[in-house]
Amino acid sequence: MGRMESIRGKDCDRFDPERWIDETNGGFRGENPYKFPVFHAGPRMCLGKEMAYIQIVAAVLERFVVEVPGKKDRPEYLLSMTLRIKGGLFVKVHERS
Template sequence: MGRMESIWGKDCDQFYPERWIDETSGGFRGEIPYKFPVFHAGPRMCIGEEMAYIQMKSIAAAVLERFVVEVPRKERPEILLSVTLRMRRGLFARIHERS
C-alpha cells in the first residue's frame, strides 16, 4: 500500500516529502490513518505509535547532524511482510562523517 499508484498518485515511487506540507500554512498535513495502515487505525490503533515517531525523529536528527548519508538509487527496495515492516536485504548506504 505504501507505493500503490491508485492511492498516492503517479509519483508514488518517488521520495517526495513536500506531499505532506500544506501549501497555505506551510505546516505538516497528515493523511487519514486508513490510507497507510502501518500503525492501523480505529479501535486497533497501535499504542506505541507516538513513541515510535518520537524515537524515529530523534535518531534521524542525531544521525543527519553528524553524518552525510548517500543512498544509491539502483533499484526499488523489496518489502518483507512481517510483524514489523522491513526491506529485503536491508538498505545499503554510504555514510561519511561531516567535517
C-alpha cells in the first residue's frame, strides 16, 4: 500500500521527504494514520512506531557528519521532562564523502 499510486499519488515510488512538509508554516504535516495501516491507528496503535521512526532517522543521519562549530564549552542544560540545551544547539551538517 505504501507504493500504490491510487493512495500515494504519481510520485509514489520516489523518496521525497518534502511531501510531509506543510507549505504554509514549514512544519511537519502528518498523514491520516488510517491511510497507511502498517502501524495501525486508534487505541491499537503499534507500540514500536516511535522506535521505527528513530531507526529511520538514524539510518539517514549516518550518511552525514554533524559538527558543533566553535563550541568548546560544555552546553548549559535545561532540566525538564526531556533534557534540553539552553538556547538550542546550532550544528553544521554535511554529507559524508
